Amino acid sequence: MISVVKARGRTFSAEDLELIRSLIRQGNLNRQRISQEVCRALNWRKPDGGLKDMSCRVALLRLHRDGIIELPPPLSKDNNRLRPIQFTPASDPGEPITVPLHHLGSIRFIRVSGSKQSRFWNELIERYHYLGYTRLPGAQIRYLIYTDSGVLLGAIGFSSPAWALRPRDELVGWTKEQRLKHLNLVVNNSRFLLLPWVHVKNLASKILSLTAKRLPQEWQATYGHTPVLLETFVDKERYRGTCYKAANWSYVGETQGRGKWDRLNEYKLPVKSIYLYPLHKNFRQILAGSD
Structure with a gap:
C-alpha cells in the first residue's frame, strides 16, 4: 500500500x-x-x-x-476548454503595421487582471496563435502588448515550467530532489503572439528582452519567489526561433514529443526546440543549491 x-x-x-x-x-x-x-x-x-x-x-x-486515485471523467474531452471562445470585433484584424521599430515609440505591457482582460487575452490567443488557447498551468502572468499610442501589437504569457526536461536539467546539473525543491524558480514562456498584421523588424526580440527584465520583480511580488531561468519551446517545423536567438536565448536541445506533464508518454506531440534564458548569472548554483 x-x-x-x-x-x-x-x-x-x-x-x-x-x-x-x-x-x-x-x-x-x-x-x-x-x-x-x-x-x-x-x-x-x-x-x-x-x-x-x-x-x-x-x-x-x-x-x-499513476493509478493512485481515480478522478471523475472531465466535463469535456479537453478539460482545458470548458466552453468555446467567442470572437468579438475587438479582436478583428487591424490595418497592417510595417513601420520601423523606433517609430512605434515605447512598448507598453498591460498585465492581465480581471475577467474582461483575461477573456480578451484568451480570445487573441485562440484566434491567432497556432496552438490556440488552453489554460496555462500553475502560477502565471500574462500581458497584452500595445504601442505607446494604444495600438494593440500582441500578447504574451508565462506559466509553470516543464516537470522534467532533459537538456535543461543536464545544463542546470541538479538532482531530482533539487529539482523538486527549486523548480518554482523556472518559468515557461507558454505563449507569445504578435498579431499577424504586425510586421515590424526586431519587434519580437525587443518584446522578449523587455519582458525578461520586468518579469522577475512582478513574479516575486505575486508569488513570493524570484525566478532565475526562463524556458520556452519552439515548433521546429513552423519556426526557426529567430526572435529568441536575437534576444539572447540559448538553444539547448529538443523535446521528446511529450507534453510538459506527461510522465507516462501517453500523448505524442511534435518535437520542439528548447530555448533557455538565464535571469540570474548564478542560476545554476541557485537551482542546484541546497538552500
Missing part, C-alpha cells in the same frame, strides 16, 4: 490520499471542485492566500494517471 507519494513538488501522505479519495467518493464534485476542496483541506495556498488550484489540478491528474 502506498504510504507517501510526491506530485507537483508536494508530498502526499496516506492520510492525504485517503482524504482525496473520500472527496471523490462523494460523487457530486467535478475535477475543479475536488481540486479546490483538496487545497482547502491541505491548506495548499499561494503567498497571497489564494488556493493553488491549478497546481493541485496538475498533481491530481498525475496521481490519477
